[in-house]
Amino acid sequence: QQPVQSPQAVILREGEDAVINCSSSKALYSVHWYRQKHGDAPVFLMILLKGGEQKGHDKISASFNEKKQQSSLYLTASQLSYSGTYFCGTETLSNTGNQFYFGTGTSLTVIP
């Protein structure tokens, strides 16, 4: 039930781009992306609801392919502040409620 993320870790120089992938074996209702720094509380980045939806703010965007049950997070022209661990969260619906499972995380380090 836990989604699979790749890569596990990536190191970038400022200004470089990165893509983080997330896939699930279950039918998804939505995909969420969070960022966690230094073991603090994960912070919400964005939610994607519909198949094929793309969203973004600033230079961070994401896409969601509902049919393939996959999502990708795109970080362009990376900044030092982008460093952290990125988690995708998958939401599935059941009769009893919504279930959220998180991927294993992708550690992103941006260096000057």
Place this chain on the structure above:
Amino acid sequence: NAGVMQNPRHLVRRRGQEARLRCSPMKGHSHVYWYRQLPEEGLKFMVYLQKENIIDESGMPKERFSAEFPKEGPSILRIQQVVRGDSAAYFCASSLLAGTGANVLTFGAGSRLTVL
């Protein structure tokens, strides 16, 4: 409007003792999720609760662990007879609605349990 409040932030227990972790969801949120995170690892789902109901506890160990979310007061994650392997950060998250697709989870700062 306070966010998700977790306490204690840090808890040290000796093997065999009990640990109680508390989570007060955001105001108006009636759905609570607990996750465990080991160092350098992901967020592992433990349990999903609504007020007075356990909706999904498939991620929680069958023994020693229990959770509740009473009508009044915070949600509590209880670990009895703790062992060293229970040492981890325990995060609580809350959400407002179910089934709408706009179910953003807001996380607390976590409770870090160390078992000596």
